Amino acid sequence: MTDLVSLAQSHLEAAHASAHGRSAELIVRDGVLRQSVVALVAGTELAEHNSPPAASLQVLTGRLRVTGFDSPDLSAGELTVLTHERHAVTALEDSVFLLTTVTGVAQEAAPDQA
Numbered sequence: 001m002t003d004l005v006s007l008a009q010s011h012l013e014a015a016h017a018s019a020h021g022r023s024a025e026l027i028v029r030d031g032v033l034r035q036s037v038v039a040l041v042a043g044t045e046l047a048e049h050n051s052p053p054a055a056s057l058q059v060l061t062g063r064l065r066v067t068g069f070d071s072p073d074l075s076a077g078e079l080t081v082l083t084h085e086r087h088a089v090t091a092l093e094d095s096v097f098l099l100t101t102v103t104g105v106a107q108e109a110a111p112d113q114a
Contacts, residue, residue: 002027004037008060008096011039015094020044036099040064040091048088054102055082062095 007027014023021044028035037060040046048068057066058079065073068087071080089097 004060004098007037008039011037012041012061012094012096015039015041015044021091022046032102032104034099034101034103036101037096038099039096040089040094042091042093042095044091046089048086050086051082051084052101052103053084056080056100057082057089058098058100060096060098063092064095064097065090065092 007025011023011025015021021041022039024036024038026034026036038046040062042062056079057064057074059074059076061076063073063075066080066082066087066089069083069085073092074080
């Protein structure tokens with residue numbers, strides 16, 4: 001079991017110690033599913049990039065702005081689906097979020113041949 005509160009705090013501390021103002025860790029890798037904790041110091045931006053086939057962002061602490069599509073600023077406890085449009089993420093204050101992605105399409109198991 002992963003303690004997201006403790007993980008968020010340790011990554012925010014690491015982000016403050018980083019010259020780039022961010023810290024991240026992949027915490028779940030299960031088939032095509034990936035979940036990462038990402039911490040950003042206030043004012044830090046993840047530059048514009050493409051989304052994977054499916055993705056969501058859940059703010060654990062702080063406030064974020066996702067640019068590139070029509071989305072209000074996000075606060076702790078809020079979740080948004082990331083569209084397939086290019087987007088950037090900016091920390092409006094020290095923030096930590098859980099990024100959930102699907103990196104590909106799972107192949108269906110072949111039916112049994114009798």
